[in-house]
C-alpha cells in the first residue's frame with residue numbers, strides 16, 4: 311500500500327479516493343465461491359470439534375423490546391453452562407439497559423458482555439446520544455460494544471462522517487472492544503460491503519459485523535466471505551488483525567459449520583478462535599447442542615432437554 315492509512319483519513323477527498331480505489335468485487339465469483347465452500351463436507355470427528363468451536367464463538371443474543379431481567383439472567387446462565395459438557399459461549403449480547411443485569415450474572419465466568427449501543431438498530435440519533443449510549447453501557451459493565459454505522463451517510467458518500475462517528479464511539483469504548491455493524495443488507499452492493507469494511511477498520515474497529523438481525527438479508531455467506539477477505543487484506547497491509555462477526559439468521563449447525571469453513575479457507579486458521587470470529591445468534595445455540603448430543607449418543611435429546619431461547 312503506497313499511501314499510509316493516516317493519510318487516507320486526512321480528508322473527505324482522500325478517504326473517498328481510497329475507498330473507491332479498492333478493487334471491485336466480482337459478484338458472480340463471490341457468490342460461486344461462497345456456495346462452493348458451503349457444500350464442503352467434514353468428517354464426524356472434525357464435526358464434533360467444529361460444533362464445540364462454534365459454541366465457543368457464539369454471541370448469545372436477545373434484542374427484543376420485551377426482554378426482561380429474568381430472560382437475560384436465564385440466557386446468561388445458559389451462556390455460562392450450556393449443558394452436557396459443552397463449552398461456554400463467547401459472549402452474551404443485550405440492549406444497553408440490560409448490561410448491568412448481564413454483567414452481574416456472568417461475573418467471573420469468562421463470558422463477555424456485549425451491548426448494542428449507538429441507537430441500535432437504525433443508528434438514527436445524534437453523535438452525542440451515540441457516544442453517551444456507548445459510555446453508559448461500558449460504565450454498566452459492557453466488555454464489547456456493537457455499534458451500527460450511519461448507512462444513510464455511507465450511501466450518500468459521506469464517508470468521513472461515518473469514519474468520525476466510529477472514531478468517537480471507539481474513544482468512548484475505553485478498554486471495551488468495538489464491533490462495527492455494517493448492516494450489509496442495506497448497503498446495496500458487494501463493493502459497498504468491501505468499502506464499509508475498510509472504512510470501519512481504518513477508523514479503529516476491533517471487529518466488523520454483518521448485520522443487526524433486524525434487516526433482511528442478514529449474514530449471507532458471500533457477504534461474510536467479502537468481509538473475511540477484507541480483514542485478511544487489512545492485516546497484510548497494516549499488521550493489525552480485526553475480527554469478523556456474521557450475525558442475523560444463523561440458526562443451524564449447518565450454517566455455523568459453513569461459516570467455519572469459510573473462515574478457514576478465506577482469512578485462515580488465525581481467525582478460527584473466539585477472539586477473532588463470532589457468530590451472533592439468538593437461536594443457534596440450541597441446534598448446536600442438539601447436534602452435539604446426537605453425535606455423542608446417536609439420538610436427539612427429547613424436546614424438554616434444552617431450554618428454549
Ligand SMILES: O=C[C@H](O)COP(=O)(O)O
Nearest residue numbers: 523557558559590591592
Ligand atoms: O446480533 C445478533 C442478531 O441480532 C441475532 O439475530 P437472529 O435472531 O437472527 O439470530
